[in-house]
Amino acid sequence: MSLRLKPFTLALIQLGNIGPSKADNLKHAREMILKAASVDRKPDLVVLPECFNSPYGHVHFPVYAENIGYSPGKPYSAPESKSESVQMLSSAAKETGTWLIGGSIPERDLTSNKVYNTCTVYNPKGDLVAIHRKIHLFDIDIPGKIKFKESETLTGGTKLSSFDTEFARIGLGICYDIRFPELAMIAARQGCQVLIYPGAFNLTTGPLHWELLQRSRAVDNQVFMSMCSPARDLSAGYHAWGHSMVVDPMGKVVATAGEDEEIIYANIDTGIFEETRRGIPVGTQRRFDVYKDVAQNVPI
Numbered sequence: 638m639s640l641r642l643k644p645f646t647l648a649l650i651q652l653g654n655i656g657p658s659k660a661d662n663l664k665h666a667r668e669m670i671l672k673a674a675s676v677d678r679k680p681d682l683v684v685l686p687e688c689f690n691s692p693y694g695h696v697h698f699p700v701y702a703e704n705i706g707y708s709p710g711k712p713y714s715a716p717e718s719k720s721e722s723v724q725m726l727s728s729a730a731k732e733t734g735t736w737l738i739g740g741s742i743p744e745r746d747l748t749s750n751k752v753y754n755t756c757t758v759y760n761p762k763g764d765l766v767a768i769h770r771k772i773h774l775f776d777i778d779i780p781g782k783i784k785f786k787e788s789e790t791l792t793g794g795t796k797l798s799s800f801d802t803e804f805a806r807i808g809l810g811i812c813y814d815i816r817f818p819e820l821a822m823i824a825a826r827q828g829c830q831v832l833i834y835p836g837a838f839n840l841t842t843g844p845l846h847w848e849l850l851q852r853s854r855a856v857d858n859q860v861f862m863s864m865c866s867p868a869r870d871l872s873a874g875y876h877a878w879g880h881s882m883v884v885d886p887m888g889k890v891v892a893t894a895g896e897d898e899e900i901i902y903a904n905i906d907t908g909i910f911e912e913t914r915r916g917i918p919v920g921t922q923r924r925f926d927v928y929k930d931v932a933q934n935v936p937i
């Protein structure tokens with residue numbers, strides 16, 4: 638059943654000071670969630686970046702990984718979770734009374750022993766209501782620039798994820814997932830009006846692709862698209878691009894951060910959503926009769 642988009646305020650925390658101490662990372666993230674919520678017009682939804690509790694790199698994932706008590710097909714829980722990150726996020730959502738997309742953390746599935754890059758989502762009561770395991774792993778090699786291979790230690794998720802709030806249906810992805818338009822397209826067709834992907838692009842692909850990809854997914858699907866990055870830290874092993882961003886369904890950047898730690902806010906406006914879909918009705922003009930085979934597995 639589709640759910641009507643209502644106006645709401647989104648806060649993105651471009652978190653800095655992510656170092657080797659998980660306890661310090663969690664403490665700082667918690668302080669920033671409280672700070673993001675302690676403004677006159679409290680945001681409805683607060684978002685953290687990808688890998689906010691650990692340094693970013695495949696060697697770190699297994700070391701920082703936590704079991705979050707999730708088994709596919711079983712109801713989620715938060716209060717019973719033994720994961721210190723889940724406990725912090727759940728209590729911060731409850732304390733602030735806001736929805737919270739808890740960026741992502743390395744997650745270990747105790748049954749399979751596999752490690753995932755996982756986003757967890759909490760309602761204002763602190764219940765864990767959704768999880769997304771990064772589907773497309775960040776394996777790239779641009780000679781002389783950047784080589785990264787998440788698949789050395791991570792396994793890709795196998796499920797699309799979204800959740801319903803009282804103001805929107807929100808589709809989830811993590812970083813590299815944005816390069817695969819199918820994910821966003823399916824989420825939009827399933828009624829998501831807002832797509833939020835915690836991410837951490839880099840200084841090679843960030844300048845060219847970070848904004849381009851978000852504006853593309855927003856325009857393709859006539860949705861709000863947002864990615865939340867860590868702040869740039871040139872003393873860390875991985876240099877994040879920063880520039881956390883919110884794009885509206887016409888492709889306009891409505892909020893953007895710089896490179897440093899910062900909280901940005903965006904008012905999600907239903908007018909532009911409705912006008913875009915009314916004015917450019919691509920949603921009802923698709924020619925599946927012509928491109929019905931597009932979903933076939935034909936490599937480019």
Ligand SMILES: O=C(O)CCC(=O)C(=O)O
Pocket residue numbers: 687774775811812813814816836837838839842843846
């Ligand atoms: O796609 C990119 O260029 C960056 C992706 C990335 O940093 C990630 O998936 O963590």
